[in-house]
Amino acid sequence: xxxxxxxxxxxxxxxxxxxxxxxxxxxxxxxxxxxxxxxxxxxxxxxxxxxxxxxxxxxxxxxxxxxxxxxxxxxxxxxxxxxxxxxxxxxxxxxxxxxxxxxxxxxxxxxxxxxxxxxxxxxxxxxxxxxxxxxxxxxxxxxxxxxxxxxxxxxxxxxxxxxxxxxxxxxxxxxxxxxxxxxxxxxxxxxxxxxxxxxxxxxxxxxxxxxxxxxxxxxxxxx
Numbered sequence: 001x002x003x004x005x006x007x008x009x010x011x012x013x014x015x016x017x018x019x020x021x022x023x024x025x026x027x028x029x030x031x032x033x034x035x036x037x038x039x040x041x042x043x044x045x046x047x048x049x050x051x052x053x054x055x056x057x058x059x060x061x062x063x064x065x066x067x068x069x070x071x072x073x074x075x076x077x078x079x080x081x082x083x084x085x086x087x088x089x090x091x092x093x094x095x096x097x098x099x100x101x102x103x104x105x106x107x108x109x110x111x112x113x114x115x116x117x118x119x120x121x122x123x124x125x126x127x128x129x130x131x132x133x134x135x136x137x138x139x140x141x142x143x144x145x146x147x148x149x150x151x152x153x154x155x156x157x158x159x160x161x162x163x164x165x166x167x168x169x170x171x172x173x174x175x176x177x178x179x180x181x182x183x184x185x186x187x188x189x190x191x192x193x194x195x196x197x198x199x200x201x202x203x204x205x206x207x208x209x210x211x212x213x214x215x216x217x218x219x220x221x222x223x
Contacts, residue, residue, distance in 0.1 A: 031097070031098075031099035031120075031180050032097075032099075033099070038094070039096050040054060040055045040096060041093035041094075042055045051096065051181070051182075052093070054096070055093075065094045066094075067091070067094070069091055069092065070087055070102065070103075070175070073106055076106050080114050081109075081112065081166070082107045082114075083106045084106075084185075087102040087103060088103075089101065090182065096181055099180060100179065100180075101178045101182065105172075105173070105174040106172070107132065107165075107166040107171065107174070108166065109169055109171060112165040114187055115163045116163070116186060117159060117160065117188070118186075119159055119183075119184045120182065120184050121179050121183030121184075122156065123156040123176050124156075125155075125156075125175060125176035126151065126153045126174065127153075128175055129173040130149075130150075130168045130171060131147060131148070131167055131172065132165065132166055135162060136156050137160060189218075201216070
C-alpha cells in the first residue's frame, strides 16, 4: 500500500513538473504553433473551429503562398482620412496557423488611423513614407508617444489602445506586422458609438459625462 502511494506521488510530481515545463512555451505565442509545414486556410469550409481548417494538400498551389494585396494604395477618402489593407488569414489564406500577418496603412495629410485595439496580437510597424505621431495608452492610463519619420519603427503591446496620426504635409504610409494570423481590430469610437444595436445613450452619457445631444451628434457622424 505504501509502495502504491509512493508511486502515485512520484507520478504526480512528474506530471506537475511537465505542466510547468510546457506551460510557459504555450503562453509565449499569440497563436498556437502549427503541427505541419503549412495549413492553407479553406475559407469556404462550413466547419466551425477556432481558426480555419486546411485545404487538401492536393489543392494547394504556389499562389497560396504569395499575396500582392499590399501593393495598392488604399482609399483615404473617409471621415478618418485613412485606410488599412489587411494581409491576414481572411485575405491571405497561406498564413493560416503560422501566427503572422501584416497590414498596409495609408493616411492622408491630417488623417489618422483612429484609436483602436488588437485583442489577439502585439503590433510592430515601420514608417515607409511621411511623418506620423504614434501613441498608445497602458492599462494604468499612461500615454506613450513619439513622432516618427521614414525608417523608424514602433511596437504596440497586445490589447492596448493606440493610434497613428499623420502630422506631415504629405501622405503617410506604414507597414505593420502582427504575431497572429488574425489579430482582430476594435476601433474604439465605432465600437462605442456605431454598434448595432446601439449602446443606450444613458450608458454613454454617464461614461463620458456629457448630455444626450453630444452623444447623438457623435452617433450621427459615425453611424
